[in-house]
Amino acid sequence: MTTRSGTARTRTTRGTNGWAGCLAVVAGFVTGLAVWGVGAAPGLRGAFEGERDWSLLYLDGPVMIFGIPAVALGVWALVGGVLRARDGVAAVAVLLALAAVAWGCGEWLEMRTDRFTRGDSW
Numbered sequence: 001m002t003t004r005s006g007t008a009r010t011r012t013t014r015g016t017n018g019w020a021g022c023l024a025v026v027a028g029f030v031t032g033l034a035v036w037g038v039g040a041a042p043g044l045r046g047a048f049e050g051e052r053d054w055s056l057l058y059l060d061g062p063v064m065i066f067g068i069p070a071v072a073l074g075v076w077a078l079v080g081g082v083l084r085a086r087d088g089v090a091a092v093a094v095l096l097a098l099a100a101v102a103w104g105c106g107e108w109l110e111m112r113t114d115r116f117t118r119g120d121s122w
Contacts (some may be wrong), residue, residue, distance in 0.1 A: 020076070020080075020087055020090070020091065021073065021076050021077070021080075024069075024072045024073055024075075024076040024091075024094045025069045025072060025073050026069075027072060027094070027095075027098060028068045028069030028070070028071065028072035028073065028098060029065065029068070029069050031068050031072075031098050031101075031102050032064045032065040032066070032067065032068035032069060032105075033064075033065055034102075035064060035068070035102045035105045035106055035109070036060065036061050036064040036065060036105070036109070038106075039105065039106050039108075039109025039110065039112075039113065040056040040057070040060060040061065040109055040112075040113065041113075042113040042116040042117045043056045043109075043112060043113040043116050044056055044057060045116070046116070047115065047116040051116075053112065053113070053116070056109075056112065056113070060108075060109065060112070064105050068098065068101055068102070068105070071097055071098075071101050072094050072097065072098055075090075075093050075094050075097040076090055076093075076094050079093040079094075
């Protein structure tokens with residue numbers, strides 16, 4: 001495109017949307033797997049007489065492993081696409097969202113596996 005003075009004007013585009021969004025999803029998968037693996041271990045290992053909570057495996061595991069990346073991708077799309085923020089702002093928003101969701105899921109799993117970690121069983 002040329003201007004009235006005849007000089008060429010270049011258009012700058014953001015070329016990091018593709019790989020940065022994929023990186024957000026991969027970070028979400030790693031976060032979900034790490035939080036679930038650490039938090040669900042006491043319930044899957046068992047307690048007194050081998051008592052285990054299998055819902056940690058078939059319910060909480062898939063929700064965290066696939067839900068946390070969905071949150072990361074949603075935050076990336078919202079901040080980067082809808083709000084038209086820069087890539088750095090979107091990356092910080094994804095990291096903050098991953099930290100908040102990881103903390104929440106860790107608290108949830110701590111509550112769910114509390115009976116496997118304390119010494120007294122009621």
